[in-house]
Amino acid sequence: xxxxxxxxxxxxxxxxxxxxxxxxxxxxxxxxxxxxxxxxxxxxxxxxxxxxxxxxxxxxxxxxxxxxxxxxxxxxxxxxxxxxxxxxxxxxxxxxxxxxxxxxxxxxxxxxxxxxxxxxxxxxxxxxxxxxxxxxxxxxxxx
Amino acid sequence: xxxxxxxxxxxxxxxxxxxxxxxxxxxxxxxxxxxxxxxxxxxxxxxxxxxxxxxxxxxxxxxxxxxxxxxxxxxxxxxxxxxxxxxxxxxxxxxxxxxxxxxxxxxxxxxxxxxxxxxxxxxxxxxxxxxxxxxxxxxxxxxxxx
Numbered sequence: 001x002x003x004x005x006x007x008x009x010x011x012x013x014x015x016x017x018x019x020x021x022x023x024x025x026x027x028x029x030x031x032x033x034x035x036x037x038x039x040x041x042x043x044x045x046x047x048x049x050x051x052x053x054x055x056x057x058x059x060x061x062x063x064x065x066x067x068x069x070x071x072x073x074x075x076x077x078x079x080x081x082x083x084x085x086x087x088x089x090x091x092x093x094x095x096x097x098x099x100x101x102x103x104x105x106x107x108x109x110x111x112x113x114x115x116x117x118x119x120x121x122x123x124x125x126x127x128x129x130x131x132x133x134x135x136x137x138x139x140x141x142x143x
Numbered sequence: 144x145x146x147x148x149x150x151x152x153x154x155x156x157x158x159x160x161x162x163x164x165x166x167x168x169x170x171x172x173x174x175x176x177x178x179x180x181x182x183x184x185x186x187x188x189x190x191x192x193x194x195x196x197x198x199x200x201x202x203x204x205x206x207x208x209x210x211x212x213x214x215x216x217x218x219x220x221x222x223x224x225x226x227x228x229x230x231x232x233x234x235x236x237x238x239x240x241x242x243x244x245x246x247x248x249x250x251x252x253x254x255x256x257x258x259x260x261x262x263x264x265x266x267x268x269x270x271x272x273x274x275x276x277x278x279x280x281x282x283x284x285x286x287x288x289x
Contacts, residue, residue: 010163032153058253088269094230
């Protein structure tokens with residue numbers, strides 16, 4: 001299957017899950033918020049159930065022999081730790097991530113989510129540009 | 144029922160991430176790298192997700208209660224302020240460094256291995272730490288949107 005079609009179908013499933021969580025449970029499928037509220041032990045077993053479902057896909061995928069991308073290990077643990085901290089602080093302050101703002105927020109035409117999505121896309125793009133193109137030119141990072 | 148429904152929908156969401164290729168940071172970074180060999184896959188993922196989710200949000204406007212009885216919590220009323228934009232900026236910086244956002248991070252935990260754990264633990268520490276640092280809890284967690 002063409003990768004673009006596969007991405008469209010996978011995206012459709014993500015949208016289906018977001019629609020289901022809204023219509024059946026009355027909740028927004030924003031993963032950062034679900035994760036932080038579960039981790040801070042807020043009432044609501046549904047959050048752990050949803051996170052368990054996500055986790056189960058990873059466990060199942062590994063069980064049937066799907067490998068995690070080598071890109072993940074190639075990044076290096078210090079960078080992953082710094083990136084994780086930034087993603088945690090940022091999504092907490094900004095009240096959302098790619099799912100909460102990028103999918104659910106844009107699907108309901110929220111100007112706030114549009115502003116957030118445009119901002120994190122632009123900053124992420126600038127970051128990749130610096131790491132991949134600008135830093136090697138300056139001899140800061142091996143390309 | 145709400146717990147069962149959330150578990151099933153978590154699996155559907157995770158399968159969507161797996162099938163769409165978004166568990167691979169190389170594809171995410173390939174989308175963000177507009178000056179390199181650009182990979183538009185992430186745009187198809189978001190387009191597909193928004194197209195399917197939008198009708199549900201439209202339907203939800205007319206309801207105050209979800210199908211399983213809980214109140215429908217759709218966010219609203221918050222301003223576009225520096226807190227939103229600086230938060231989104233910090234998130235973008237981290238996302239651009241690793242190519243992983245919270246959803247794929249949790250699924251990748253299931254694969255096991257130190258990299259996913261380091262990322263997700265740091266993310267939770269950052270998220271809970273930022274919540275504590277917010278002055279006098281002037282900005283409570285809006286679980287509905289995040």
